[in-house]
Amino acid sequence: MKLHNYNQRLLNIEQRTKRFLLGAFGAMLLALLLIAIKQDYLVRSTAIYFFAPNAQGLNQGMAVKFIGFKVGSVKEVSMEPNATVRVRVALDDDYVHLIGQDAKARLIKEALVGESVVEIIPGSQQVRQVTQNSVLQFERGQDASSIAESMAAQLQPILSDIRQITASINDPNGDIQQTLKNLNQVTGDLRETVNQFTQLATSGNQKLESVHGKLDKALDSVNANLQVMDKAIPRLVEKADATLDNVQAATSDIQRMTADSAGELPAFIHNSNALVQDSQDMLDGAKRSWPFSGWFSKPEAQVLPADGYVTPEKP
Amino acid sequence: MMDRLRFSASLVLSGVLFLAACGQTAPVRNARLELAAEYSQSGQRAYDRGDYLTALRQYEMALQVDVAVENTLGVAIDMLNLARVNQLLGRVEVAHAYLDKLLLDDALEYGNTYLANAATQKALLMLHQGDVNGARSWLEKASAWCVAECLLESVIDNARAAIALREMDGDQAMHWANRAASASRGDSPLEYANALRHMGEAHLMRGEFSAALRLADEALVLDKSLGLPEKIRQDLLLSARAYEGLGDAEQARRFRARAARIISR
Known part of the structure; x- marks a missing residue:
């Protein structure tokens, strides 16, 4: 009787142990599944890279966004032998076709004080889409501190001028x-x-x-x-x-002089006429000689154009 | 050494050729022929600027000189031009007389081209006077004379179109005007515009007012480019009639007002 009870208890313990182990195994599987989901192991993704001059602001696990939507995450940030930073990004395959080879990765802050994200700046649609191990260009967006630095640099000379003016007034x-x-x-x-x-x-x-x-x-x-x-x-x-x-x-003197020269005037006019005639002859000769002959069109008689229109009787 | 010799030789040769060219003179016309040609050219310049009285005097003087030296070609040209200028001055009988002298002259022999021109002018004069049969008869003669190197085909066809219009035969008018337009397109803007106007008239006759309006517009552009006041007036009147046909009385009135402002000179 005692033996039977003992065996029964052993059997119960075995069953409980089995149940415990099964529960633990299930919990472990569940944990692994959650980890996998968290790590995007269950999402089909494409790995792409970009190279940054330094790793400031770049962290493993940071979101990668495209037109405001999360399309992937930074998987690895590592230093290269040439002292640059290689960043591996896993992009969700559902969005890969939207990103061209000429797209850019830009490190930005979502708000004045907030998390940094990698924003994918879309390139030209005509260019082939990114594929596994594609490399994008990287640029660093202006964050609040760099804007403040820039403003400070611009305000510095203005403040200095104001100080000088105040001193001059005083x-x-x-x-x-x-x-x-x-x-x-x-x-x-x-x-x-x-x-x-x-x-x-x-x-x-x-x-x-x-x-x-x-x-x-x-x-x-x-x-x-x-x-x-x-x-x-x-x-x-x-x-x-x-x-x-x-x-x-x-006036009477002029009249007398004119009367005196009256005899010479006709000869003078005659000579002038002859001179003009000679000049005309020379000009005519020149006009007929090469190369001047081509310069002057010879007068030719031409028939006027006939006009074939007759005005209608009753306009 | 050889190069220098060759250069010198070519220089001398060029000089000789240049002198020979200088010595060559154009063939000389005698002084009277020169004078007649100058009168004729002066007459043409006056005609071109619409100064028909001056043109008349210049052609008369050219004719006197050409007759004096029996320059047959010159006489034919002068008489044709005198007929044309007299017609434009409204002296139709004088114009007929000049053309008759040319056409009925049995002493001098003129070329077929000139006879064709004279016959065409005669036909057009008769048509102006309303003698359709006489015009048709002279056009037949003109067509027979107009064979080689004759540029009067479009004029003759236009005259035939005008006859058809007088006879209210729109289809025939369209046929001849189309022929005239084909013959003159690109060669004679004057005759092309005439053909367009005749086609426009034919369209009006058929009641195709829009087509008539389009052709009148085209003719108007051409006539304005040629600077022909009377033709411009006729184009505007044609447009007015087309607008009337289309029922646009206001536009028709406007075009008639425009036509009334054109002063022929």
């Missing part, structure tokens, strides 16, 4: 302080000038009255001069008469 011997002093002085001078101008206007009124008197005197003088001219004009007219007489005499 300097008692500086241009601005001197200008303000001069402006103060000018304002005082202007006030004095206004006072003087008022005095001048007062005295001007007095002088204008005296000028009016002088103008009366000047008009009297003009009247006197006109009387003198009245007397002088008849004498001028007499002189003009004499001048006209001289012109008449000169």
Whole structure:
């Protein structure tokens, strides 16, 4: 009886042990499955590479995104013998056809403070898609720190200028302080000038009255001069008469000279005619000689074009 | 040494050739023929700028000189030109007289080309006067004379188209005008424009107003390029009639107004 009980207990223990081992095995399989899923072992992927000058910001497991969607992850970041960094990326096969060989990998930060991701910048659609072990170009996007550095570098000279200007304004011997002093002085001078101008206007009124008197005197003088001219004009007219007489005499001289040369003029005109005729002959001869003959078109009689249109009777 | 000799020889040869060329003169026409040709050319220049009275005087002087030296070719050309200018000046009888002298002259023998030209002009004059049968008869003669080196085919065909239009035969008019257009396209813009106008008239006769309008437009462009006021006026009137046919009275009125502004000179 005791033996039977003992055997029964052993059998129970064996069954429990079997159940425990099966449960442990199942849990282990489940853990392995989760790990595999987490590591994307169950996803068919294509490995591609890019090379970075340094590994700053690049970590194993970081997401690889394409137009905002996660399409893979960084699998390995390793140093090459030439001191560059090789990064292996596993891309989900479902998206590989969207990425051309000329695509670029860019390391960016998703927000001002946030995780870095590798963004795939699409290339030309015409180019062949990436394949296993393709190598992409890599560039580093600007993160908050680099933007801040850049802004700081640009603001530095501006701040320095502002400091100089402030110092110049505060300097008692500086241009601005001197200008303000001069402006103060000018304002005082202007006030004095206004006072003087008022005095001048007062005295001007007095002088204008005296000028009016002088103008009366000047008009009297003009009247006197006109009387003198009245007397002088008849004498001028007499002189003009004499001048006209001289012109008449000169004209009669010219007439006499023309009459004297009248006998020679026809000969002169005749000679000129002959000269013109000779020139014409020479020109005609030249026009008929090579190479000038080709330059002038010979006058030819031509029939005018006939016109075959007759106006209709009733337009 | 040999090279220098060869160079000298070629230089001398070139000089001799140059002198020979200088010495060669164009064949000389006698002074009267030169004068007649100059009158004729001067007349043509006046004709081209529309100064028909001056052209008339110049051709008359050319004819006097050509008759004096019995230059048959010159006489024929001068008489044809005088007929044409007189026609343009409205002196139809004088034009007929010049053409008759040429066509009925039994003393001098003129070339067939000139006779064909004279017969064509005669036909056109008769057509202007409304003598369709006379025009047809002279056109037959012109066609018979117009054989070798005759450039009057398109003119004769256009005249035939004009006769057909007078007889209200749109199909015949279209046939002759088409022939005229084929013969003159690229050679004579004047006759090509005439043919287009005749075709336009034929289309109007058939009630094809859009086609007529298109041809009138084309003819207008050509006539404007040639600077022919009367032809421009006729093109505008043709367009006006086409618009009337299409029922567009406003456009028709506009084209008639444009035609009325053209002053022939």
